Amino acid sequence: MVRFIVRRLLVLLITLLAVSAATFAIPYASGGDPVRTILRSRVSDQALDPSAIAALRSELGLDRPILVQYLSWLGRAVRGDFGMSFTSRTPVDQLLGTAIGVSGTLAVIAIGLAFLAALPLGTLAAMRPGKRVDNGVTLLTQSFVAVPEYWLAPILVLVFSRYLGWLPSAGWRDPTSIILPALTLALRPMAYFTQVTRAAMSDVLASPYMTAARSRGLSGGQALLRHGLRNALLPVMTLFSLWFAGLLGGSVVVEVIFAIPGMGRLVYSAVVNHDVPLIQGGILCTVALAVLITTVTDLLYALINPAVRVRDGAV
Amino acid sequence: MNKPRLALVLIATTLTLTSCGMGGQTSSGGGATGARSIVVDEPFAPAANWALETDDSFVLSKAGCLETLVKYQTGGGIKPMLAASWKQTRPTTWDFTLRPGVTFQDGTPLDAKAVAGALKHALAAKTPAPGFSPETIAAVTAVDGSTVRITTPAPDALLPYRLAAPNTGILAPKAYTGSSTNPEGTCTGPFRITKEIPQQAIQLKRNPKYWNGPVKLASAEVRFIADGAKRATQIQTGEAQISRKLPVPSVQDLKGNSSVEVLTEQLPRTTELVLNNKKAPFDNEKVRQAFQAAIDTKAITNAVYQGAGQQAVGPFGPGEPWTPDGAAPVKADPAKAKALLSEAGVKPESIKVSLIAYNEGSGFSDLAAIIQQELKAIGVKASIRTADYASVEPDLLSGDFDAALLSRNHLGDMPDPLGYLTADYTCKGSYNLSHYCDPKTDGLIKKAASAKDPDTRYADYAKVAAELQSRAVDVFLVHETESVAVASGLKGFAVHPYYTLTANLSLGTK
Numbered sequence: 001m002v003r004f005i006v007r008r009l010l011v012l013l014i015t016l017l018a019v020s021a022a023t024f025a026i027p028y029a030s031g032g033d034p035v036r037t038i039l040r041s042r043v044s045d046q047a048l049d050p051s052a053i054a055a056l057r058s059e060l061g062l063d064r065p066i067l068v069q070y071l072s073w074l075g076r077a078v079r080g081d082f083g084m085s086f087t088s089r090t091p092v093d094q095l096l097g098t099a100i101g102v103s104g105t106l107a108v109i110a111i112g113l114a115f116l117a118a119l120p121l122g123t124l125a126a127m128r129p130g131k132r133v134d135n136g137v138t139l140l141t142q143s144f145v146a147v148p149e150y151w152l153a154p155i156l157v158l159v160f161s162r163y164l165g166w167l168p169s170a171g172w173r174d175p176t177s178i179i180l181p182a183l184t185l186a187l188r189p190m191a192y193f194t195q196v197t198r199a200a201m202s203d204v205l206a207s208p209y210m211t212a213a214r215s216r217g218l219s220g221g222q223a224l225l226r227h228g229l230r231n232a233l234l235p236v237m238t239l240f241s242l243w244f245a246g247l248l249g250g251s252v253v254v255e256v257i258f259a260i261p262g263m264g265r266l267v268y269s270a271v272v273n274h275d276v277p278l279i280q281g282g283i284l285c286t287v288a289l290a291v292l293i294t295t296v297t298d299l300l301y302a303l304i305n306p307a308v309r310v311r312d313g314a315v
Numbered sequence: 316m317n318k319p320r321l322a323l324v325l326i327a328t329t330l331t332l333t334s335c336g337m338g339g340q341t342s343s344g345g346g347a348t349g350a351r352s353i354v355v356d357e358p359f360a361p362a363a364n365w366a367l368e369t370d371d372s373f374v375l376s377k378a379g380c381l382e383t384l385v386k387y388q389t390g391g392g393i394k395p396m397l398a399a400s401w402k403q404t405r406p407t408t409w410d411f412t413l414r415p416g417v418t419f420q421d422g423t424p425l426d427a428k429a430v431a432g433a434l435k436h437a438l439a440a441k442t443p444a445p446g447f448s449p450e451t452i453a454a455v456t457a458v459d460g461s462t463v464r465i466t467t468p469a470p471d472a473l474l475p476y477r478l479a480a481p482n483t484g485i486l487a488p489k490a491y492t493g494s495s496t497n498p499e500g501t502c503t504g505p506f507r508i509t510k511e512i513p514q515q516a517i518q519l520k521r522n523p524k525y526w527n528g529p530v531k532l533a534s535a536e537v538r539f540i541a542d543g544a545k546r547a548t549q550i551q552t553g554e555a556q557i558s559r560k561l562p563v564p565s566v567q568d569l570k571g572n573s574s575v576e577v578l579t580e581q582l583p584r585t586t587e588l589v590l591n592n593k594k595a596p597f598d599n600e601k602v603r604q605a606f607q608a609a610i611d612t613k614a615i616t617n618a619v620y621q622g623a624g625q626q627a628v629g630p631f632g633p634g635e636p637w638t639p640d641g642a643a644p645v646k647a648d649p650a651k652a653k654a655l656l657s658e659a660g661v662k663p664e665s666i667k668v669s670l671i672a673y674n675e676g677s678g679f680s681d682l683a684a685i686i687q688q689e690l691k692a693i694g695v696k697a698s699i700r701t702a703d704y705a706s707v708e709p710d711l712l713s714g715d716f717d718a719a720l721l722s723r724n725h726l727g728d729m730p731d732p733l734g735y736l737t738a739d740y741t742c743k744g745s746y747n748l749s750h751y752c753d754p755k756t757d758g759l760i761k762k763a764a765s766a767k768d769p770d771t772r773y774a775d776y777a778k779v780a781a782e783l784q785s786r787a788v789d790v791f792l793v794h795e796t797e798s799v800a801v802a803s804g805l806k807g808f809a810v811h812p813y814y815t816l817t818a819n820l821s822l823g824t825k
Contacts, residue, residue, distance in 0.1 A: 032705030039442060042362060042369035045727035047738035047746030051450065052442040059441050088364045089495065098513055154544070161552050169548045170540055172515060259540045261514035273362075274705070 005295070012291045016284055020077070023283050024070050027274040034274040035062055041087045041273035060086055073280065082281035087273050092281040095266060100248070100285065102172055103255075103262035107247035109182040114190035115240065122197025123224070123232075126205060137194060144191035153184045153257040170259040181258040185251060189243045196239055200232040207231075234301060241297035245290035351533035351822060353556040353805065355815055356546040360514050360539030364495040368440040372481035375498055378517060378537045379506035379816030381484035384411055384430070384463075385475050387730040387813055391636040391773070393479050397425060397503060398463075403767070406470040407453070411478075413461045417526040419487035420507045421500045427457035433485045434465070444482035446728035451477065472767045476731045481813055505530040505818040515539060519816070531807070531821035547800065550575055556802040556822075557815065563623045566798045579798045580810040581625060581632050583726040588670075588686065588790040589711075589719045593750040596666050597717070601659035603787035606718075608655060609693045611647035612792050615685055619678045620793055627791035629784035630725060630732075636769075637732055637776035642784070652693045663694030670697050671711070671719035673704040679720045682792070714750045721748065722795065726812070732776055736760050740783065751788045 027034035035057045039048055057063045061072070076083060082092035125137040160180060161169035168177045204210060205228065213223040248263070255265040263282060270278035357377065363369035367381075375381035386396035395401075398411040417425040434455045437447055453466045467474060477483065490501035499508045503526065506519035516538040521530035538555065540546050547565035549555040551572060561569070561577070569577050590597040590606065597603050612626045626644035631637055656663050668690075672683035683699045690697045697718075700707075710716045725735035738744045741760055742752035756779055763775035784791065799810050807819035 032703070032708050036708060037705045042366070042371075042442075043444070044370050045445065045724065047445070047727070047735070047744075049442075049445045049448065049450070050745055052445070052448075056442045087362050089366070090364050157545075157548060161554075162548060165552060169552055169554060170542075170545050171538065173512075256542055257545065259515065259538070259542065259545060266514075 004298075008291065008295045012288065015287055015291060019283055019287050020074065020280055021070065023279050024066070024073070024276065026271065026279060027276060028066065034276070035060070037274040038086045041275070073277070077280070077284070082284075083277040085270075085278045086275045087270075087278075092277050095278060096263070096281050096285055099261060099263045099266040099282075100289075102260060103248055103251075103264065106178065106181060106185065106254075106260065106262060107244055109178055110185035110247060111189060111240065111244050113182060113186040114193055114243075115236075117186075117190045118193030118197050118236070119229075122194045122236075123201050123229075125194070125198040126201035129202065134198075137198065141191035141194045144187045147187060149184050149188075149251065149253045150257070152187065153180070153254060156180050156184060157257075170257075172258075172260045172262075177258075181254050181260055184254050184258075185247060189239075192239060192243075193236055196235050197232060200235045201228065204228045204232045237297055237301060241293050245293045248289050248293070249286035351531075353532060353535050353802075353820070353822065354549075354554060355535060355537045356540050356549050356555040356558040357537055357815075358539070358541060358543065358546065358560045360541075365498050366440065366496055367437055367484055367486075368442060368444045368482055372444075372484050373813065374537075375502070376481035376484060376504075376813050377815040378504075378508070378519060379535070379814070379818075380498055380502035380504045380508055380519065381481060381486070382503045383479055383481060383484050384413075385479040387476075387479040389809070389811055390634075391730060391769075393475055393730065396479075397430070397485055398478075401475055403472075403474075407467045409465050409467075409474050410458065411463045411465065413463065414526065415461065417503055418524060419500075420502050420522055420524075421487050421489055423487050423489070425485070425503060426460050427463045428460075429488055430463050430485055431455050431457040432488055432491070434463070434483065436491050437483055444480065444728065446477045446480050446734060447483050470765060472765060472772070473729065473731055473733055476729045479813075480729045506535060506816050509534075525818055527818055530818040532816075535816050537816070550800040550802060553802070556805050557808065558800045559797070559815070561798040561800055563621045563798075566623060566800075567621065569800050574803050576801045576803055577798055578801060578808075578810050579623065579796050581634065582724070582795045582797050583632070583635070583732075583812070584722060584724045584795040585627055585630055585632065585791055586624075586676075586682070586720065586722045586793045586795060587627070587630070588792060589721050589748045590787070590789055591714055591716055591718065591748075591750055592752075592788060593714055594717065596659075596661055596668075599659050599661065600786055601655050602661055602666070603790075605652040605655035605659065605693070606690070606695075607645050607787040607790045608648045609652035609689050609695070610686055610790055610792070611689055612644055613647065614689075615682060616793050618685060619681050620795075623796050623798060624793040625796065627794050629780045629791055630735075630789075631776075631780050632794035637773040637780065639777040639781040639784075642781070645784075647689075649689075649693050656693070664696070666695045668695065668697050668717040669700050671700050671702070671707050671716055673707055673720070674701060675704050676720055676722055682720055711748045712746075719748065731772075733760070733764055733772075736776065736779055737764075740779065740788070749789050751783075753782075756782060 035053050036048060039053060039056055061069060073083065084090065085092055085095055121137050125134040128134050157169045157180065160167045167179055171177045209227060210223055213227050218226065252264040252268045254260070255262045263286065267279060267282035270282060357374070359370065359374065361371040361374045363371050365371050372381060382397055384396060384398035385393050387393055395414065397414055397417060399414040401409055401411045403409050413425060413427060413430060419425060423429065437443060438449055438452055438455065443449065451467060451471065453468045456464045458464045465474060485503065486496065486498060487501040490497050505522050505525045507522045508517050509520050510518040516536055518536050520534045521532060543560065543562035544565055546558040547561050547569060550558040566577055569575050590603050592598060616622065616624050616626050625632060628642035628644055629639065633642065653663065670683045670686060672679040680701060687697045687699060711719055725732045728734040737760055738746040740747065740751055741757045759775050759779050763772045766772040766775065783789065797810060801808050804823050806821045806823045807817065
């Protein structure tokens with residue numbers, strides 16, 4: 001187990017270093033003068049004062065060689081200091097804190113909704129293979145997989161905000177404003193979770209230990225709850241962690257359409273404005289969280305399935 | 316794996332979340348509710364922690380919080396605001412007499428010391444606003460309790476205009492004591508910020524001690540919604556009462572809605588085709604005029620802007636005080652364009668130009684495609700290059716391009732086009748993308764800058780504008796407009812680049 005965690009930490013470290021070096025180069029790789037872009041994000045006038053450009057370049061330390069800038073940033077980042085945003089001059093960790101809180105809440109609710117809907121739907125389809133329910137669930141999930149968020153979100157707004165007037169069309173203010181973006185984000189993972197649950201549950205239902213459980217006198221429902229679900233959950237969990245990690249990084253489309261101040265919108269505008277400290281902090285946090293979540297999932301996987309523990313020698 | 320180990324991993328995850336700032340503020344809050352409250356949807360959120368030298372000052376001014384010494388009136392005029400009067404006592408010295416009895420929202424008096432301190436703070440910014448920087452201002456001093464003296468390095472007839480820009484807004488001394496500017500309770504305007512929801516909204520309540528009479532609305536909320544279609548939706552659902560900067564398709568959609576009024580006003584912004592005057596073939600005036608004659612601005616206005624724009628008559632739009640009398644759009648005439656090319660001794664098929672259409676320009680790819688077709692009609696081959704503005708700007712500034720589409724605000728720094736003309740059309744202009752250089756134009760602009768009388772100055776600007784148009788320095792295409800949707804029942808609203816929430820706004824229900 002210790003070896004497993006150390007290996008994962010090493011992977012995390014190498015990934016973070018590679019990602020930080022790559023993101024540092026973004027403003028320079030895209031051409032143009034990063035200082036002009038930063039200044040223009042704060043002042044809409046296109047004619048920039050040359051003395052203001054020089055002053056900002058010096059203030060931000062962008063007149064130094066790029067390697068020196070990178071190492072200086074890395075030195076501070078190791079101590080947990082991501083610096084100040086170039087455009088807003090606000091500490092990066094403060095900006096990220098707010099945004100991760102928002103994206104995290106949205107991700108938890110969206111994934112939770114997807115999970116809660118997928119589990120019964122997938123199980124039901126697996127229990128009635130080839131029947132109407134199964135075909136209906138398959139049709140539904142395949143349709144949901146194909147629906148893009150940029151189409152679904154305006155449709156939901158049109159129906160629930162404009163015509164019915166039940167829900168707010170944008171913002172991040174009270175529980176009602178979470179419903180539409182969470183639904184938009186939940187639909188696709190729900191479809192995937194359902195499909196995977198159905199496949200896993202089909203295997204489980206056909207396995208000898210389920211027959212053995214029934215022969216010991218357990219009802220169909222009891223056997224399913226005590227033995228079936230636990231085993232069928234394993235592949236769903238893997239998928240769950242991947243989606244969760246992805247959503248934590250924020251969804252640019254959904255966050256822009258619903259005016260949600262999450263990670264996706266924050267990092268996107270940072271990239272547009274060449275706000276290097278914010279890009280770095282945002283991407284590093286997202287990558288770190290993704291690696292940590294998959295690590296936790298692997299550990300949970302072992303907890304749920306003893307066979308994994310024995311095979312990997314994790315006990 | 317045992318449970319304590321699992322718990323350790325979970326704690327590590329939690330710690331990482333915390334280090335990434337999970338402990339930061341979470342957004343919450345309610346909207347402006349009640350019959351005497353309104354919601355305003357704006358496209359741009361504050362981006363620089365309320366630094367007044369940035370566009371954040373415009374957000375505060377539109378929100379009815381920040382005020383300046385001088386007020387800008389639509390149409391180019393100025394009138395007193397926090398300053399009751401002003402006088403040029405010497406060529407480089409102006410004295411501003413403050414309006415008596417004005418207090419900041421924190422109760423402290425608006426006196427000369429506070430005003431001088433605020434203006435000095437604006438000058439001390441590391442990247443000051445172009446219209447009010449140490450290059451244009453030498454010193455600011457409090458002469459007595461109610462007089463502020465501003466000296467300039469050279470005679471500057473435009474100083475009062477500079478002091479109308481929101482970048483020169485006045486906040487109470489308390490606003491500048493922290494690491495960043497704090498406008499909460501430190502403005503003088505009709506509305507006081509009570510809560511900021513980062514990147515989402517600011518909530519405001521009326522200032523009961525407003526110096527310019529009672530404020531009719533009780534409260535308001537300004538929401539920052541980047542998506543134009545969403546701003547239009549919010550006015551349809553009744554979630555907002557004013558939605559600014561609506562996209563053209565939404566305007567068409569809203570026109571059939573009886574509960575919403577759409578107001579469209581001309582902006583001080585023109586879309587133009589910048590021609591590189593120092594590079595062949597555009598170093599030849601006849602060729603530039605041929606391009607001007609070949610491009611059908613009427614077709615462009617209808618096709619790309621769907622009528623939400625006006626055919627350009629030059630750099631300035633019709634109705635502006637510095638627009639030449641009788642200025643009219645150039646009529647598209649392909650035959651004349653061919654004749655001009657012939658006069659220039661240039662065969663159309665020998666011209667191969669590259670048009671830059673930067674991605675951030677609204678409708679620029681469509682615009683470039685139409686121009687490409689119109690040039691093809693006179694035998695000129697044009698290719699289109701699309702890229703982000705940041706990546707093409709070095710080429711634009713260095714002159715390594717043929718032609719480029721550009722959307723340009725001519726009142727960006729102050730309510731007077733001097734800064735624009737100087738930057739874009741003088742030989743040493745910092746944003747002279749057309750690389751146009753004519754000592755006669757430089758002389759006219761310099762003369763205008765020193766004219767105390769606005770009419771004299773405007774006449775000089777008009778001469779420059781006429782020159783730019785007649786010599787086809789650039790091809791001016793469309794004067795842009797801004798469409799604002801207003802809920803019916805809202806009274807006292809007028810589209811203005813600096814002010815949205817004012818003391819006169821009312822819902823008319825109570």
